[in-house]
Amino acid sequence: MGTIVIKGGRVIDATGERPADVVIGEDGLIAAVGSDLPGDTVLDAAGCVVSPGLVDLHSHLRQPGQEEAETIETGARAAALGGYTCILAMPNTIPAIDHAGIVREVLELGRAAPCDVRTSGAITVGRGGEQLAPLGEMAALGVRFFTDDGAGVADTRLMRRAMEYASGLPTGVILAQHCEDPVLAAGGHMHEGEWSARLGIPGQPSEAEELMVMRDLALARLTGTRVHFQHLSTAGSIAMVQAAKASGLPVTCEATTHHFTLTHAECAGYDPVFKVNPPLRTEADVAAVRAGLTTGVIDCIATDHAPHTQEAKEAAFDAAPPGMLGLETALALALTELDLPIAAVLALLSWQPARILGVDHIHGLPVAPGNPGHLTVIDPTATWIVDPDAFASRSRNTPYAGRTLTGKVRHTLLCGEPVVINGEAQR
Numbered sequence: 001m002g003t004i005v006i007k008g009g010r011v012i013d014a015t016g017e018r019p020a021d022v023v024i025g026e027d028g029l030i031a032a033v034g035s036d037l038p039g040d041t042v043l044d045a046a047g048c049v050v051s052p053g054l055v056d057l058h059s060h061l062r063q064p065g066q067e068e069a070e071t072i073e074t075g076a077r078a079a080a081l082g083g084y085t086c087i088l089a090m091p092n093t094i095p096a097i098d099h100a101g102i103v104r105e106v107l108e109l110g111r112a113a114p115c116d117v118r119t120s121g122a123i124t125v126g127r128g129g130e131q132l133a134p135l136g137e138m139a140a141l142g143v144r145f146f147t148d149d150g151a152g153v154a155d156t157r158l159m160r161r162a163m164e165y166a167s168g169l170p171t172g173v174i175l176a177q178h179c180e181d182p183v184l185a186a187g188g189h190m191h192e193g194e195w196s197a198r199l200g201i202p203g204q205p206s207e208a209e210e211l212m213v214m215r216d217l218a219l220a221r222l223t224g225t226r227v228h229f230q231h232l233s234t235a236g237s238i239a240m241v242q243a244a245k246a247s248g249l250p251v252t253c254e255a256t257t258h259h260f261t262l263t264h265a266e267c268a269g270y271d272p273v274f275k276v277n278p279p280l281r282t283e284a285d286v287a288a289v290r291a292g293l294t295t296g297v298i299d300c301i302a303t304d305h306a307p308h309t310q311e312a313k314e315a316a317f318d319a320a321p322p323g324m325l326g327l328e329t330a331l332a333l334a335l336t337e338l339d340l341p342i343a344a345v346l347a348l349l350s351w352q353p354a355r356i357l358g359v360d361h362i363h364g365l366p367v368a369p370g371n372p373g374h375l376t377v378i379d380p381t382a383t384w385i386v387d388p389d390a391f392a393s394r395s396r397n398t399p400y401a402g403r404t405l406t407g408k409v410r411h412t413l414l415c416g417e418p419v420v421i422n423g424e425a426q427r
């Protein structure tokens with residue numbers, strides 16, 4: 001196999017930036033970082049940024065149960081092409097990832113994938129919101145992130161109990177919430193506001209998200225438990241998290257690429273590709289998400305990669321499932337749309353989510369000798385047009401088809417193995 005040298009790039013990591021070649025040894029670890037270094041295989045990085053691999057806290061991989069939309073393998077390949085070396089599977093599979101047996105199955109399937117696949121576990125049995133899932137047995141297998149994603153845990157007492165139980169686990173886990181009050185949101189297919197009124201599509205108000213953020217902040221204060229808020233989409237939610245952080249609560253949050261690039265006006269053509277949960281919101285909300293990413297109130301960008309088959313997404317707006325693809329476009333959208341230096345974008349996509357997930361001893365590490373060769377080489381000036389037919393994902397439901405984006409993944413290395421070379425998946 002021999003050594004690999006990534007040549008002529010600019011290294012950017014949590015410690016800063018510098019021009020450097022990066023050599024990966026046969027053991028998959030970074031062997032040397034410096035100028036004019038030799039290697040058996042050369043990966044060209046001229047004009048490129050060499051970064052720690054990206055980490056996604058929010059990938060729906062659909063296996064088991066909905067393999068017609070995605071599998072762990074196709075989702076992981078999409079992730080590698082998007083520059084990710086670690087993704088976290090969401091538990092709303094069929095059946096749900098809510099006990100040790102399924103955790104083992106998902107981790108086993110992930111072992112052969114071209115990306116480090118981790119899994120979350122459900123907070124409640126079957127994500128049914130009624131009975132606490134066996135968090136301890138899942139944590140014993142390495143699960144560090146629990147959520148009923150796709151739904152929030154509506155029962156306040158159960159959520160309190162989950163927090164108390166989680167804080168007693170020896171391994172240190174994080175409870176994450178999809179904030180949506182199911183009663184207030186019931187029957188809503190988009191954001192409730194000017195566009196839902198015009199289009200005659202029932203909406204769900206911002207308050208459906210905000211009430212659960214408010215409640216869980218109160219519960220986090222009561223129990224002292226770490227809480228992570230998933231895909232925050234409203235200015236009000238972000239303001240509450242900002243205040244909570246300022247008061248010292250140990251909370252973190254994420255925002256998706258679609259919530260800083262699209263508004264509810266996109267639903268004007270009744271195209272279900274724009275249907276997502278939480279829904280696309282107002283311009284003021286988009287501005288608040290962008291501001292939160294700039295000020296650091298929002299800790300990371302997550303994809304909420306949610307593949308759905310063409311048949312499912314060809315239904316009428318109110319009958320179609322919510323969700324859109326994200327893994328193959330997130331980096332380019334962030335580079336194209338956010339007014340942030342590339343180092344700040346990479347912090348939001350790599351080392352900050354790695355820290356939240358507790359994989360920061362493996363992923364998002366500085367590009368330095370001895371660290372694992374989980375790396376992404378990005379051409380920040382390359383422009384490309386989003387073509388869903390070119391995606392590795394098994395699904396095609398991207399709202400960005402035909403958009404020109406700037407910034408493209410050139411190579412991705414997983415443990416020193418080039419799983420993407422010149423934008424082509426190697427396996």
Ligand code: DOR
Pocket residue numbers: 060092149150151178275276277278306307321322323324
């Ligand atoms: O839009 C969404 N799609 N939001 C979710 O919370 C779930 C996801 C899915 O699984 O399709």
